Amino acid sequence: MSEITPDLVRHLGVLARIQLSDEEVERLTGQLDVIVDNIAKVSEVATPDVPATSHPIALQNVFRPDAVGDLLTPAQVLQNAPDAADGRFRVTAILGEEQ
């Protein structure tokens, strides 16, 4: 059995900014428990001598010349804004802290 608990799922919901209902927490706890039990087997073969692959095709030093392009017009920037004012996106009050 994995260590998936309702509290953990609730905490993950906070990290992922998803307001999970109690019913969702309960359902996800059960489902994730089964899934995690199955996928945990990756550690069986992931021995220290095996390097990790983050990109399927290994490339390096892919750069862009430092030249201006690709700009959006202000209208394009705000085209899909749920709310905007003064040429900027408007959001309700922030009580958290900047990182």
Next chain:
Amino acid sequence: MAKDKLMDFDKALELFEPVLGFEVHVELNTETKMFSAAANPANSANHTAAPNTLVAPVDMGLPGSLPVVNETAVRSSISLGLALGCSIAPSSRFARKNYFYPDLGKNYQISQYDEPIAFEGHVEVELADGTLVPVPIERAHMEEDAGKLTHVGGSTGRIQGAEYSLVDYNRAGVPLVEIVTKPIYGTDHRAPEVAKAYVQTIRDIVIGLGISDARMERGNLRCDANVSLRPRVAPGEPAEPLGTRTETKNVNSMRSVERAVRYEIQRQAAILAAGGSITQETRHWHEDTGTTSPGRPKSDADDYRYFPEPDLLPVVPAPELIEQLRAALPEPPAARRRRLKAEWGFSDLEFQDVANGGLLVEVEATVAAGAAPAAARKWWTGELTRIANAQGREAAELATPADVAALQALVDAGTLTDKLARLVLEGVVAGEGSPQQVVDARGLAVVSDDSALIAAIDEALASQPDVMAKIRDGKVQAAGAVIGAVMKAMKGQADAARVRELILERAAQQ
């Protein structure tokens, strides 16, 4: 908010040893952003852009957008790493730092985590009296800046009590290098001074490299200061473990860095001495009150879930590139100071005046723009520093070296007297334009039209008829009274030496 209890600074240092650490964010002045081809607002060419006018799809996390690394930003970062005495990683990579915040278009910051571009270096920081303090550098890594939030409603634009916030993504994606020090020990009562000098040194380095505009008031250079205290032990006894640290965020002038470190030492000492404990937290610096206030406590919510950025590839700088950039490095700040002092012919005191004012770069640039070293020093450490102190700003923000050199050129040409030049400088600082523009607009030039001067002399002589006789009798100093009257009549816009000449000519004619 309750006022913090502070312990006397000297007393605090008797009881505790301060340990410092800094995270300095340097905004690079590349043409474009770190991961997009949008123009970079940290380049002075673009810094006045209207909100959301310097935005490419990836800067605001549009669906389907992808980042691509700016080659110049990588080179700048390598140069900075080398200037910090760091090793350059044979392979480094980007990682995603995941957290939600409205100024972060993708809700992750592309940064570097376990493989920074530069690591393990050190810089020499020179204090006012010439003492060199080595500061160990842990790492320097590349990342992107976030957008800008404006809090509206409530009081004074602070986040607390605001009704809503407005987001501008111009700054999102500006290339940053974050420089992280190792813990700095042994600074003792000079800790605040070391803090200021360290930031000054970083500023000198990035300006010397030409990779950042380094305007602190624009946020081009931002300092997070870590301070912790640990009890002193008798000589020979094992050192106490490190105390809990606080991180004072975004201290954005050199003066403030010095003050914030001093404040935290005094505040933490008072708490510890009273048997309390320090909360590990971020704190905010308040320029107006000269205090810090608690921000967000560190908690398990700080789970950034770093993982290698799958949209970007490793950066593997060729050894030849590293050597090429190393060869192109400007001289280190301490060596540079020694050289400049000799070139300018300043006394120890004169040079420290400039260096401690954080004005080496400005004086150097002013000299390069044509002013004599003494004149450049006089303007920056004199009038500009006086105005800066009065306005609570940095002298460097007030005028450009080109302005100062142009001002001195007007003095040297006799267009301005010293007194007029100070008035012109006020105009420049007030944003009225270049010195010549201020002269023209305010009509401040010295009156060089002799007929106007002669008319004023005639008027002055009319009320002091005996002066001419005195001069002819050899009492030349009697001219002084007339010169004074003429200068007053001309509202200072006359060259006193010329007035004197004209009076003596008149006396000779009669």
Next chain:
Amino acid sequence: MTDLTKLSAAALADKLAAGEVSSVEATRAHLERIAAVDGEIHAFLHVSERALDIAAGIDSRRAGGEELGPLAGVPLAIKDVLVTTDMPSTSGSKILEGYMSPFDATVVARSRVAGLVPLGKTNMDEFAMGSSTEHSAYGPTRNPWDRDRIPGGSGGGSAAAVAAFEAPLALGSDTGGSIRQPAHVTGTVGVKPTYGGVSRYGAIALASSLDQVGPVTRTVLDSGLLHDIIGGHDPHDSTSLAEAWPSFAAAAREGATGEVLKGLKVGVIRELADSGFQTGVSESFRAALAAMEAHGAEIVEISAPHFEYGVAAYYLILPAEASSNLAKFDSVRFGMRVNVPGGTVEDVMAATRDAGFGDEVKRRIILGTYALSAGYYDAYYGSAQKVRTLIQRDFDEAFSQVDVIATPSAPTTAFRLGEKIDDPLQMYLNDVTTIPANLAGVPGISIPSGLAAEDGLPVGIQFLAPAREDVRLYRVGAALEALLVDSWGGPLLDRAPVLEPNGGAR
């Protein structure tokens, strides 16, 4: 007059080039077909209002003597995961309802330049998470072979559109099989190119290190023609490969002669032999191999001992990357916003993401958040990345012995709508054959191999080739296709039930 919707893209393109039909006629025929059958199939989320205008533009350029590309004037369906400037792009999610992109995906832009006529946006599992298109926020797509069954996923809309003759060509995206598995269950052709072979710019990211855009068609040649247009280096995508590619259409034409089968070494994976494939799937697979063998191919058993860890690694890597990629949907700059009276922006974000994401998306975001969180990273995400290395090594070893690898494209034929929706693990296991290619970055193709005897539903065979060797897939795929179509006396889709306008099948 011929039914223009029944033509392959290549055949239609020939008629267009010869001036026998106009693009407007071809486009109108497909729009009429959509109007007639899509109420039942629901392959499209949006049908373009501009298609006929664009077609008319192509016709007038052709009339003006302009040299046009080989597929100019041919209609194209576009998976809704690809952003488009003239149609909404939702990725099958409520959270992006009505979203208008200020830029076109590179593959869309290249298709426009080539003169293809975008018909509309096709349905998909929300954010491409699923194997059945049942996780679309806009309702499921139905399989044209049996409308009670799934069309595969996540690109069920593109596959069904092509299978139902609503479009001759479609674009798809394949993160763990989302092009190949729908091809398998709908009797069509789908190609997942080598990672980096086709630009991801403008593809709404699911898992960045796995996603790849590719063609969805009824013939191998049509896939090659479309791949030639959408492939190649794109400076907007850092993972895009810089090298030039040979013509995939030319490879398909060359393969159709069958010469390629002589002496071709085809690897069959020992460990997949007892993977619980449906009988009809296994039978069809073996029959296809036998046909190839009869024409000179050599079947070689190979071992891929780490493939059994593929599904587990995939369901760590995908949710982890997805949890980060989908963080941008936060109600601030675009998309849905759920207002929370008196709430902070954090509350608004959390409420929006709860309301805007479906169950499968939330499940994977939570799983991915877990896999990346401090203390679990090494055991889960880190280990999964190591499994990737091991699977790549398995491929390297295998391709040192064989030219291509063959597998059934999926374990079963199309299952019934609703059959697996409440059992995510069962749904995930459905991807066992397709996932290794995404983990290793190698290309794969699925072509129809026949019908399963027990249910009469289509079965696909998958070929895999080494990275950058996509041409092999087109040569081998076209060779087998030619043999099979010949043996069937016509394309497999000829045996699909005829869809009557507005419901009913004959």
